[in-house]
Amino acid sequence: MKVKVVTNILEANDRLAAENRKIFQDLGVYVINLMSGPGAGKTSILEQTIKGVNGRIKLGVIEGDIAGDDDARRIGNLGTPVVQINTGGACHLDANMIRVVMDDLPLKDIDILFIENVGNLVCPAEFNVGEDIKVMLLSIAEGHDKPLKYPLMFQESTALILNKIDLLPYTDADLEKMRKDSLSLNPKLKIFDVSCRTGEGIGDWVNWLLTIVKK
Amino acid sequence: MHEVGIAQGILDIAIENCKKQGYSGIESIKVKIGKAAGVVPDSLLFAFEVAKLDTIAEKASLAIDEIPVSGFCNDCSKEFTVDEAYVVCCPYCKGFSIRIDTGRELNVEEMEVF
Numbered sequence: 001m002k003v004k005v006v007t008n009i010l011e012a013n014d015r016l017a018a019e020n021r022k023i024f025q026d027l028g029v030y031v032i033n034l035m036s037g038p039g040a041g042k043t044s045i046l047e048q049t050i051k052g053v054n055g056r057i058k059l060g061v062i063e064g065d066i067a068g069d070d071d072a073r074r075i076g077n078l079g080t081p082v083v084q085i086n087t088g089g090a091c092h093l094d095a096n097m098i099r100v101v102m103d104d105l106p107l108k109d110i111d112i113l114f115i116e117n118v119g120n121l122v123c124p125a126e127f128n129v130g131e132d133i134k135v136m137l138l139s140i141a142e143g144h145d146k147p148l149k150y151p152l153m154f155q156e157s158t159a160l161i162l163n164k165i166d167l168l169p170y171t172d173a174d175l176e177k178m179r180k181d182s183l184s185l186n187p188k189l190k191i192f193d194v195s196c197r198t199g200e201g202i203g204d205w206v207n208w209l210l211t212i213v214k215k
Numbered sequence: 216m217h218e219v220g221i222a223q224g225i226l227d228i229a230i231e232n233c234k235k236q237g238y239s240g241i242e243s244i245k246v247k248i249g250k251a252a253g254v255v256p257d258s259l260l261f262a263f264e265v266a267k268l269d270t271i272a273e274k275a276s277l278a279i280d281e282i283p284v285s286g287f288c289n290d291c292s293k294e295f296t297v298d299e300a301y302v303v304c305c306p307y308c309k310g311f312s313i314r315i316d317t318g319r320e321l322n323v324e325e326m327e328v329f
Contacts, residue, residue: 001328005232009224009246009321091217123217126253151303152253184311185303 016095020130033131038119052206284318
């Protein structure tokens with residue numbers, strides 16, 4: 001007996017993501033899904049963002065890692081509400097993982113919630129978790145060929161943070177090519193050049209965050 | 216990279232539909248997977264063989280219908296279909312203003328039940 005089904009396999013995730021988004025919206029929480037490859041500086045930009053915002057808006061963080069709680073400790077040390085998810089091997093966060101931990105945060109007191117995804121330039125871009133926007137990082141040391149090699153994340157993101165620009169003199173990375181290829185993939189992409197190490201460019205990024213949350 | 220989760224998702228959908236319609240087992244499941252969906256067919260087949268054990272689909276086979284990436288170029292107004300998994304520009308005029316129409320499918324299409 002043949003039975004027609006025609007159901008999207010990720011539908012369950014998308015449905016849960018939509019429910020998450022509604023919960024966040026009702027509580028007035030703006031949610032940013034922060035993605036990059038491992039070591040691009042996701043936790044470092046969060047630390048700099050917390051310092052840069054300096055209490056003007058209230059932040060919260062969900063940390064996603066395969067194992068360990070180093071990142072959550074770093075954020076917690078700055079006095080920002082944080083909860084750690086260990087995926088136990090999964091290469092990305094999904095909507096259900098967010099649902100399970102969201103009540104551990106004081107959501108009513110948070111203006112922007114950052115969801116730091118698992119370090120991976122591929123899979124996180126495929127799964128909505130209930131975010132308003134996706135923001136990605138790419139560090140100079142990863143090389144200028146990455147946008148065209150991993151197009152989806154660049155296409156799905158609203159903003160791209162090019163981190164570690166203090167390393168430019170020590171690498172062969174072509175910053176202009178990084179920018180040009182990224183914009184070719186996504187002409188509306190907002191690009192920030194920053195160095196989490198020196199603090200360069202953090203101000204522009206923080207100001208942009210302050211403006212999006214005012215909307 | 217997340218083929219185990221996808222295999223589980225396929226089984227969840229198939230088993231739920233099978234039970235809802237009053238059947239007792241699944242013989243085969245047909246899925247449509249776009250080439251740009253980020254799924255490796257061989258890995259999915261492997262994951263499916265493991266995930267189906269001890270379910271009403273334990274004897275089921277999985278047929279994968281791979282859908283190529285196709286789209287339309289706003290610059291040269293041509294429709295295109297490519298072999299690659301990802302397309303960043305129009306294969307004819309190299310323009311970046313393209314609309315992707317197919318290639319990201321991830322659907323359970325139909326199944327044989329008993």
